[in-house]
Amino acid sequence: MDTGVEFAGLRLRNPTMLASGILGISYEVMERVYEAGAGAVISKSISVEPREGYRGPIIVRVDSGYVNAVGLANPGVDHLVQELSRHGYAEGSSIGKVPIIVNLVGSDVDEFVYMVRRLDHLSIIGYELNLSCPHVEKVGLEVGDDPELVSRIVRGIRAVTGKPVIAKLGLGAVDMLEVARAAMDSGASAVTAINTIRAMVIDVDTRMPVLGNRVGGLSGRAIKPVAVRCVYELYRAGIPVVGCGGIYDWRDAVEFMLAGAEAVQVGSAVGDGWLDVFNDINMGIRRYMERNGLKSVRELVGVAHRY
């Protein structure tokens, strides 16, 4: 039985990845995630310049997930280049010890292209473009809601790298399928669906919005049925998709695959269950495959479309 997956030109030892933004960009932490069983690790969104992010509170727990407004805080692309170079990623080996996908955030073609040029000599395995953060101006969804801009960004990046480029989509004002097609037609290798969903929480005692930024993004169990629906529709449109949103256990992961996901990302569950979640999901998938006589994970992908 083979629990490895191939998607977007990548081969991973299993279909689980750490979602962007959950544990930052420290190499030591990424290594722990990989050792805990993830097939790959996605970095926090990186921008050209360092970003401080919003004032707190930046995250609040709700009944079935979290609402966060971190504000894309990150130390900037130069810092990430140094961090990965210190750990052997600049030494020309074809792959670093930990398969790392770098998530990029920017507001125009030049910013994205600049970052890819800075990073491309490192033995990272690919890029994910954050076109869908729901609560930061001029980046994220504001970019993702402009399919023409998405198209120019992906084309610009494609011209400077041969590595896989995955467009991360969310629920914006423009139909997700339209944005996905713009990305794919311009050379993206796959899409990730979904990012957090714009949301807010108000404290009835203080009568104030809880988050420093007032508005944030909802993640966790609450968004899973929405994310599954998005994956289902993207698969039906023939778009290779990585599922994300409310995956806590192997049942969730299998559900996303049946909807059409070729691989899955785990975010909020890491906050709740720490890193054991990767091994738990992978063991569960393996047992499910054994019970159902499946030889490869691919046999699960899109099966719900038969009915």
Ligand SMILES: Cc1cc2nc3c(=O)[nH]c(=O)nc-3n(C[C@H](O)[C@H](O)[C@H](O)COP(=O)(O)O)c2cc1C
């Ligand atoms: C605290 C927090 C920070 C996040 N930061 C990022 C980020 O920097 N870039 C990004 O593309 N997504 C970011 N996300 C979104 C997640 O990668 C993921 O798409 C979303 O949380 C849905 O998955 P989940 O329900 O498993 O958490 C963040 C999510 C959380 C909860």
